Amino acid sequence: MTVERLGLVVHGGRAEAAEAAHVVRAWCAEHGVRCTDIDVWHEGGRHSAREEVDAAGDPDLIVTLGGDGTFLRGARLAARNDALLLGVDLGRVGFLTEVPASAVHSALDSVREDRIDVESRMLLTVRASRRLELPTDVEALMRYGRGPLLPPPQVRPDCEVDAEWGIPLDVMALNDVVLEKLSRDHQVSVGVYVSGRLLASYSADALLVATPTGSTAYSFAAGGPVVSPRANALVFSPVAPHMAFNRSIVTAPDEPIGLRVLERSGQAAVSIDGQLRGVLDPGDWIGVYAAPRRLRAVRIGPMDFYGRLRERMNLTDAPAAVADGTPAPLWSVTTPPPGDMAHLTLLTAPAGPSPAP
Incomplete structure (x- = not known):
């Protein structure tokens, strides 16, 4: 997709967020994209979402650098402007953010080259x-x-x-x-x-x-x-x-x-x-x-929500599961589904060597 205006929401208390922001700004300069910092914590007191996106020139892509809290701030702005939202994960227990800070440049390339999925979420x-x-x-x-x-x-x-x-x-x-x-x-x-x-x-x-x-x-x-x-x-x-x-x-x-x-x-x-x-x-x-309007979140690859849930909550480390001996395999299937199940959403193991149990 064509990105002309990018809004940047940065967690001010994290050094890695500031470093990632430099990468985003450099990418914008490289591709002639207007980049504007927007954040509710800026000087001047309290601002509505409309005031913030107006000040940022109505961005068509908003990038958040932080954890889920920063993502929520960005979501408020993106929903107001019907912009795409890309969350860069710098938090501790993130369910919302999409990509690690090390991959922010390639993620922006994927957006520009339209190699993304857009996930619609209820508001x-x-x-x-x-x-x-x-x-x-x-x-x-x-x-x-x-x-x-x-x-x-x-x-x-x-x-x-x-x-x-x-x-x-x-x-x-x-x-x-x-x-x-x-x-x-x-x-x-x-x-x-x-x-x-x-x-x-x-x-x-x-x-x-x-x-x-x-x-x-x-x-x-x-x-x-x-x-x-x-x-x-x-x-x-x-x-x-x-x-x-x-x-x-x-x-x-x-x-x-x-x-x-x-x-x-x-x-x-x-x-x-x-x-x-x-x-x-x-x-x-x-x-x-x-709400009649929905959030449009950028996904670089398939959303493995349950894998993220398993990792964030350490669901395979329960004492009872460990006592059962051999742990359950990470993937239940490795081949495409049969015809009668083709309409279902089933995650399979990525191509390559056989997955470890």
Whole structure:
């Protein structure tokens, strides 16, 4: 594909990120590509995604240099501009980033020569009973040691505002939307609705709605299921609920999830992809649903999500598995599938010597 404008999101606290940034800038200079640094942590306070991509000249490719957190920042910008997103892995437990720093030059060549796959991933968006705001005291507390927060979301100008359906907020989440308690000694009480009908009322530390991509983030830590990023679904999970039913629920992509703060609840914070974006009072509500726009992530080769899951979580090192003697082979098959299975996605061993067990 033709790359004319590249936006660069760099993790400022990593020396290897700065080194990789030099490689990206040199590649851009070599190929006559405009390269602009864009990052929410730049001087000048808080910026919306629209302001950042406008300042970068509407890039058609965004490259992130860091871990999954940096990738999430880039995803917010790429989704806003419908740009491609390439994640360079400099983190510790990365599920989102695509290529190692040593391969960034060849990865950019692959993009330019159109030797890539583009993976489409679900995003979440939000409606609310009112505009989200951050009380000054909360903002000051949350900023401690973290840098500037993102601004409260704006209202989407292209959507209808309705008293019953609420205000459409101009936000997109790749991982999750979380409603959580603000006070340590006061849980948040929430009525949860699926497709407009009450499911249950919860008293919990938090309630979250995740995408399949976000199923390996906070949702996983809260006991939620691991869902293939290729799936289309919403995952609802309560965090430390005071009730017997504490299971996650997986809904269809066209089934929105509503969260209404109940009368005797404490205040609730709304976080989007880990960023605090507002505070709700009893009586307020948010509706979380699949966004019509999707993230377009660059893949240099086939996405081995389950291999990455196995490696990141050390799934083959369980004591019981080791005690069973010979470990399970890495690949279950080495040849192409038969005709009746040709419609399935099956990873086979790469060509070359026989894979070791």
